[in-house]
Amino acid sequence: VRCVQETGINAEYMGIHIMTMDIPINTPEEGIFLAKVAEQAERYEDMLVFLSPILKKTGELNMEERNLVSVAYKNLSGNKRTAWRALTAIEENPKYQKHIEKTKSFKVKIEEELKKICKEAISTVDTYLLKNASNPESKVFYQKMKADYYRYMGEVCVDSELKEVSQKALESYESAKKEAEALPATDPVRIGLILNFSVFQYEILKNPKEACVMAKAAFDEAISKLQDLDEDKYKDSTAIMQLLKDNLTLWTSEQNEEDDAEHKAQYLSLIHI
Secondary structure, three states, X not given: OEEXXXXXXXXXXXXXXXXXXXXXXXXXXXXXXXXXXXXXXXXXXHHHHHHHHHHOOOOOOOHHHHHHHHHHHHHHHHHHHHHHHHHHHHHOOHHHXXXXXXXXXXXXXXXXXXXXXXHHHHHHHHHHHHHHOOOHHHHHHHHHHHHHHHHHHHHHOOHHHHHHHHHHHHHHHHHHHHHHOOXXXXXXXXHHHHHHHHHHHHHOOOOHHHHHHHHHHHHHHHHHOHHHOOHHHHHHHHHHHHHHXXXXXXXXXXXXXXHHHHHHHHHHHHHHO
């Protein structure tokens, strides 16, 4: 297999415009090596090019291959999400209001780029990854991945488009959650799913109570079975559990503040009456 794109020539892989060299890839091992090199060089588009023969192979990806695909898309989308947040902060700053129209135009450009990456990640999961998944862990991983990219689109969408991507994210998270019942409560893929699902509930669906209930249930169940955790998964699982705990602390605090404010408003209303 050869990556035959010449330097300086625009090409397109899975809908993402890329620039790369004519580098022969003779074995999957070479593709994996070059994908790792591209990751170190922060050339995430090239990672996908080097991984393309592996994506198209018959059968399920191993964990290393799966994680490389995930890292490539995560970084591509992460750069756009960071840029979008920076532009949002500038847009909301009164100091820059005279440039508001230009800022909005720039922000729209970033939004379209992010949506394109997300759609391609979802397409990759549906076309190459999910259909070859043969075990519960892989199925959970890929359904979660789909849901996450719908969630990322939800961060920048509004109105009917937000409603559509939110529904698709919810369906994928629910499918992943159902598959995750076959995994131990301490499995990092299962805990990571609930971490992201609860973030979706909190940030996209604006349902903080459900987010807290979901996160607490997963945390409590994992804690109760921590002694059964495999040693090789201990570090990953406990790190995700800490993130669940951190979110719960933050969300509970915010919820208590909102409840206090509501009670105060009700009290003042009664005094006024």
